[in-house]
Amino acid sequence: MSFLTSSAKSSGDLESGKKSAGVTITTDVESEKTSRPVLGRRKTSERATGTSTSTEKLVYDGEEDALTKIGNFLYKVHSASILTRYALYILPVAALLAIPVALTATVYGERKAGNIRLLGLFIWIEIIWFALWMCKLIAHGLPFIFEAVAGLISGGIRKYSLVLISLEIPVSLFLWSIVSYATTHVICVFNSKDVCSNESWFQTLQTVFKAGIVVAAIFLAEKTIIQLVSINYHRKTYHEKIKESKKLIKLLDLLYDASRTLFPEYCHEFEEEDAEIQGNTLADVRTQLAKAGVQTKVFDNMGRVRDKMTAAFGAMASDIAGKQVFSTTSAHNIVIEALETPRASKALARRLWLSFVGEGRDVLLKQDLIEVLGESRLVEAEEIFALLDRDANGDVSLDEMTLLIVNAGQDRKNRASSMHDISQAIAVLDRLLSLVVLVAIAFVYATFFSKTFASKTTQLWTTFTGLAFAIGGTVTEFLGCCIFLFVKHPYDVGDRVTITDTELIVERISLMYSVFRRIDTNSTLQIPHNIANTLWIENISRSKAMKERLTLAVAATTSHDDILTLHGELTKFVTSDENRRDFQPDFEVELRSVGDLKQLDLRVEIRHKSNFSNETVRNMRRNKFMCELLSAARRIPLEPPGGSAAPLGDPSNPAYSVAVSDLEGVAARERKRVEVEGARLVPAGGRYEDLVMQQEGGVSSGLKAFGGAAGSLLGRRGSVRSGEIGRRSGDASMLGR
Incomplete structure (x- = not known):
């Protein structure tokens, strides 16, 4: 059940262009109404078949844990505006840090850390505490500033504000490390410069933050690379597909609204289709009971009752919240729900097609849409028909529309699975690069704090060279897999491909390998990306008409x-x-x-x-x-090679022998020789050039030229008897055949 709910949510987020977390937590209806956190554990419910087939959300049937006053206060703080939250985060700690500042400025004014007064140190700590949140606030506002500035130049680069949103913490840490190092001189305000320059702990503190700037820059660069790879990959691979899917669903919403206007929901014409569209969670139960001869009308109405109750609560919540909530009766939600299963998709296709097709016809025409939608929506009707008529033959059949809607639902599922797999692959890449960053951080601090580190550079490079030979194959494989997946990306989940003359279906994509299902044997096949990078891959699903x-x-x-x-x-x-x-x-x-x-x-x-x-x-x-x-x-008929006559010896083609005399045999052979010789265009021993000269009056100049060329190629074989040439003059007509 959690899988179904997670899939539905991920598909919805996919089409809305929003990113969703890796784990989806479902709550009950009341918790959604109040948007308050509910603590507890959910229990699964059993249906008539022994398994839960409903997509209704599971709820906790015990007592709800009540929040204490502190819990309510923290919830209100979390729900407040960003300025209010930051004020509540900053001011209490700042007040606590102000206590040692006041004490070292009055009672303990002469207390020192080495030769430096503590007053300057505590003032600096207070400053970097405020600076931390100010840098975070600046990083939080950078995406809005970037959108405003980029919008003046080009609207296409405004999408990169998503990168800045994801980099809020790395950017804030980088800015904070710069501010912290730049404000270290505040510690020495109440002392002379010579005192601070000779204090070892102060020099160490400056070195820490100086190295911290480099470390924060490396961390920011690594996260920036990951975000750019992610956003560019998703834009290149899924942007157009999601755009087309949204367009199709929008047009299906319009068609469903028009269909409901013509034929209200659960009318006798479409009672069965509406039950499958809106109550598809009980479709399997209804089918099994109908086969057993049990009356299923009560199950047909259960989905309606559920949707009506949810819609009623949604209407009240919408009045309170000022926005649409729990709108289960909206055309968009019904279409999205129908696309989740092939059975409901087929029912939706039947309802839409039968609602618009004229009576007595078996195809949907553009004029049908115009008549239903009205002349005022002529542009929309033409757009809808162009989308439905994929083969551009001027009409849409029921099978054509069913195939379109079923494929649209399957594409949504495959796209969600593919995006999930790629997100996991990017997360693995992020972890591997984080390990590299960790090693780089160690070298940075070693460079800043070790005076002998620079002198051992030659020895370190020798070690690195040996390590490169040891792990060179692994690094090459890793880089090849990254290029194959994020740059080439020859297939997505659900695509049909042909690799080395083997037809496969892509089941799952990981960073280092992909899992396929063979079409001929239905077996599972795994191919590493570094191997697939060297193979010819034919993507059938991405191909146009074949x-x-x-x-x-x-x-x-x-x-x-x-x-x-x-x-x-x-x-x-x-x-x-x-x-x-x-x-x-x-x-x-x-x-x-x-x-x-x-x-x-x-x-x-x-x-x-x-x-x-x-x-x-x-x-x-x-x-x-x-x-x-x-x-x-x-x-026609067309004969196979060798003809279609019965073989010799068959009853329809019997074999027999006849005895003839020697004279008759010699005469028959001579007649056959003369017949074969008479069928030749040029007699044996003759020249084609002489034949052309004899027919000079009836052939074209092009033929004469061809005859001359043929004569030069064949060469002269001696004179030919004029009687033979004259005898073959009538055969020149064969040239025109």
Whole structure:
């Protein structure tokens, strides 16, 4: 149950553009109304099937722990404005620090730390306490200043204010370390300069804060790199996808509102669809009971009662808070909830499609949307239809709309999982870089405090060189994985990819490896990123409309007209009303080769209107086309290589022998020789040039030139009998064939 609630929340935050924490804590309705912290432990509830399938929030059924007066005070402080909170944080401690300042200024005025009066030290401590919170307040206001200034230059860089928001603590520590070092001279205000310059602890204090500036700068640089990697990666990978998803959901909200206007919720036309859309948490229970013959009407109404009660509380809360709260009946919330499950998504698609399609028609047209939404919303109607009509064929079928909405819900889930995996990978990268920063901090302090450290630089570099050889492979692998994941990023969670001719589905992405599921065996496969970085990766899900090529071998006696007939029959198939949503009208049949003169190799190229990410849809379309290809080949007909006649010895083609005399055999062979010789364009021993000269009056100049070139290539083989040339003069007509 916690998983379902966390997924729903992460999906909502994803589309709203907000970042959510790694752990989602669900509270009951009353705690959401008051926004007060409730202490306790939740218990799971059991349903009729023995497992909880509802997405209702689980509540603690015991007594609520009441907050004490101190708890209420701290809660009010936390809920106050930032200035009020900072004042309550600063002033009590400042008052306590003022006590030693007053004592060292009056009663203990001559007390010293070494040769330096304590009064200056306590004043400096008071200053750096105020400076800490002032630096934090400045770091808190930097994003707003950056947005105002960047907005004057370019609106595109204003998004980087999110980086400054995440870097509030590192920036405040860096500024505070600078202020602390710059104000150390306050300690010596009540003493001469010679006294402070000779005091060892004062010099050590200055060295600590001087090194602290470098350390804070390194820490700030590391966090800045992590934030820039995160924001640039998410902007490059998910910005357009989230933008398209928001646009689609907004248009679905508009369609659902119009559908409810035409057909109220739970009307007899859409009672079943509305029960699945708004009460999908009990859908599995209803199905099982319906199969058992149990009346499920009470379950159909449970979702309605729950939503009505929540909406009633939401109306009261909205009046009090001045904003929309618990609006379960809003179109946006209903659409978002329906996209969570494929079953509810299909029900939503059916309701929307059946609400707008004209009576007696089986497709949705643009005019239907205009009639329902009105001429005043013509632009919105055209935008909605362009979004629904992905194949641009002028209408939208029920299957097309169902596939669009189901894929939209699945894409939201995959995107949320991918963002979660990448966030974990960035967190791992942050921890590894933090380890590097820790080592750098140690070297910084060693450089500032050790006088002999600089003299041992050569020895340290020798050690580093040996260490580099020891861990060089690991560092190379780590850098290669980072470049592969954050720079190249060839796939996301849920994508269908082909790696080394193996079809895979991306299940999970980590910093050093990815987990896949094989399509052919459904087994789990893990590939390290440094290995995948060297492989060809074909991303099917990111591809646009794809095409497929099929090879077909036919008999060598197939004519050009038969090939054109095949092209026409297949073109008629892909442009028919029932297939034009699946295939593009562009179609090609290409003669690839003639092989060994015994067959013709044809290549048929079909162009789909989508990619092959959905295996079920792809197989259905491919099977349909393959059946039509075979049927068209039989109708023409196209003969296979070797012909389609029955083999010798078959009852329809019996084999038998006939005895003839030697004279008849010799005469038959001579007739065959003469027949073969008569079929030749140029007689044996003849020249093609002489044939061209004989037909000079009936051929073109281009043919004569070709004949001359052919004669020069063939060479002169001697004269040819004029009787033979004259006898073959009628065969020149074969050139035009």
